[in-house]
Amino acid sequence: MAALPIKPEYGPTLGRLLSPRWRAASALARAGVIAACAGVIAAIVGAVLTLENATYSHRGRVPFSFRYRSLYRVRPDPGGYVKVQRHRADGTLEDSFAVGPLTLPPYSGSLSGELPLYAAGYIRKLARRDAGFVLRGEGKTRVNTVPGYHVLYTAQIEGRTMWGRDVLLLPERPGVREGVDIVMLTSPTANAQITSPLEVATAGVLLRPLKTFSFG
Known part of the structure; x- marks a missing residue:
C-alpha cells in the first residue's frame, strides 16, 4: 500500500527528520537505542501485568x-x-x-x-x-x-x-x-x-x- 502524501504545511515527518542521523550512527549506537527501546517496552509490559492477576x-x-x-x-x-x-x-x-x-x-x-x-x-x-x-x-x-x-x-x-x-x-x-x-x-x-x-x-x-x- 502506498504511503499517504503529507501536505507541505505539515512539514517533514519525524521519521524523515531522524533518518539521516540513524544512517550516520555507528552500529554500537544503533544497538544502544534498540536496547533502550526494548527496556522501555519491557517495563510497560511489566506494569500492565502487575495490574492483572x-x-x-x-x-x-x-x-x-x-x-x-x-x-x-x-x-x-x-x-x-x-x-x-x-x-x-x-x-x-x-x-x-x-x-x-x-x-x-x-x-x-x-x-x-x-x-x-x-x-x-x-x-x-x-x-x-x-x-x-x-x-x-x-x-x-x-x-x-x-x-x-x-x-x-x-x-x-x-x-x-x-x-x-x-x-x-x-x-x-x-x-x-x-x-x-x-x-x-x-x-x-x-x-x-x-x-x-x-x-x-x-x-x-x-x-x-x-x-x-x-x-x-
Whole structure:
C-alpha cells in the first residue's frame, strides 16, 4: 500500500527528520537505542501485568500457591519462599505479603494444642527482631478451610509503624510438622477499611493472596 502524501504545511515527518542521523550512527549506537527501546517496552509490559492477576506456585516438601494483584515481587527474606509488596511513589512500604518455611518441633497431641506453645517462642523472636514491637493479640484462625494460628502486632518496619498479622499454617494431616509462616504487613494509612492488626488482609490488596492461598 502506498504511503499517504503529507501536505507541505505539515512539514517533514519525524521519521524523515531522524533518518539521516540513524544512517550516520555507528552500529554500537544503533544497538544502544534498540536496547533502550526494548527496556522501555519491557517495563510497560511489566506494569500492565502487575495490574492483572498473577499467580505464585511453590513446589517442594510443602507445595502451595496463591494469587495476587497490584503487588510486586521482591527478593524474599533469607530462607523465605516469596515476598510481594506495594510501595508508594516515594518508595514507602504500604503492604507486604511474605511466605516462609515453618517447622514445628516433635510433639504429641493435637496440632491445635501445639501451635499456641510454638507461638510463645515465635512472639519472643519477633520482639527481639522488630523495633517497637507490641503484641496486639493471638489466637486461632482459618485460611479458607485450613485451621491455623495468628499473631497480631504493631512494629517499626523500615522506619515507620506497621500493623502485622502473621499466620502459622500447616496442611491438615496427623502429626504434621512442616508448614508455612505467612507474614502480612499493612500501613495504618493503606486502607480506610483496615483499622487494626486483626483486620489485616480482610480488605485491600492483601485480601486476594490470603483468600486464594492453598496447599498442594
